Amino acid sequence: xxxxxxxxxxxxxxxxxxxxxxxxxxxxxxxxxxxxxxxxxxxxxxxxxxxxxxxxxxxxxxxxxxxxxxxxxxxxxxxxxxxxxxxxxxxxxxxxxxxxxxxxxxxxxxxxxxxxxxxxxxxxxxxxxxxxxxxxxxxxxxxxxxxxxxxxxxxxxxxxxxxxxx
Amino acid sequence: xxxxxxxxxxxxxxxxxxxxxxxxxxxxxxxxxxxxxxxxxxxxxxxxxxxxxxxxxxxxxxxxxxxxxxxxxxxxxxxxxxxxx
Numbered sequence: 460x461x462x463x464x465x466x467x468x469x470x471x472x473x474x475x476x477x478x479x480x481x482x483x484x485x486x487x488x489x490x491x492x493x494x495x496x497x498x499x500x501x502x503x504x505x506x507x508x509x510x511x512x513x514x515x516x517x518x519x520x521x522x523x524x525x526x527x528x529x530x531x532x533x534x535x536x537x538x539x540x541x542x543x544x545x546x547x548x549x550x551x552x553x554x555x556x557x558x559x560x561x562x563x564x565x566x567x568x569x570x571x572x573x574x575x576x577x578x579x580x581x582x583x584x585x586x587x588x589x590x591x592x593x594x595x596x597x598x599x600x601x602x603x604x605x606x607x608x609x610x611x612x613x614x615x616x617x618x619x620x621x622x623x624x625x
Numbered sequence: 626x627x628x629x630x631x632x633x634x635x636x637x638x639x640x641x642x643x644x645x646x647x648x649x650x651x652x653x654x655x656x657x658x659x660x661x662x663x664x665x666x667x668x669x670x671x672x673x674x675x676x677x678x679x680x681x682x683x684x685x686x687x688x689x690x691x692x693x694x695x696x697x698x699x700x701x702x703x704x705x706x707x708x709x710x
Contacts, residue, residue: 478656556655559659
């Protein structure tokens with residue numbers, strides 16, 4: 460009888476291959492990207508509803524710095540000490556992979572519609588922003604970008620998931 | 626008669642050669658995610674990718690992928706999907 464080997468064998472019983480390491484780094488980077496954007500969006504909402512006299516603070520910079528450090532750690536750990544280079548051959552194999560490009564394309568499409576459709580509810584949401592009007596304008600723009608990024612990361616991750624074949 | 630469906634025998638061809646999805650991905654220069662998606666019938670590969678897979682498995686491409694007029698039937702070892710577009 461022919462035995463079909465699935466990914467279960469690949470990850471547990473055998474040495475992890477290079478292509479698999481780079482693929483995992485990409486996926487973990489996407490998860491980190493999603494977490495980063497969600498944190499930024501939460502910080503943005505909190506910032507919008509602070510008193511008029513309060514500034515924006517350095518929270519955004521700290522979140523950005525934490526994201527970059529975490530990304531570097533994930534890259535180093537998953538790649539066994541190597542750093543992710545955008546133009547490296549193994550990295551290109553992952554980034555140019557047909558299934559990953561397809562998932563990213565679907566992610567972009569969903570992000571586009573989220574950005575368009577969310578303008579309507581956001582208009583009402585921003586109407587409740589207290590204090591200075593420029594905060595509402597900045598909030599509208601940045602929330603549009605952050606919502607788009609959130610939709611992109613989430614849907615690209617969702618579509619590139621690998622359900623078990625049994 | 627249903628829409629044409631692209632069927633593939635990748636899973637069978639891989640099993641004959643005792644290859645894992647990762648082995649085949651390494652040979653073809655793609656990721657395991659693509660192999661998994663094609664085998665699961667969630668993606669129809671481009672001509673370029675189909676040729677790369679055929680070369681990696683050392684089989685003619687039409688033995689690996691075929692166009693069938695019938696709708697996909699569950700429980701088969703082959704998997705199929707309608708071509709996009």
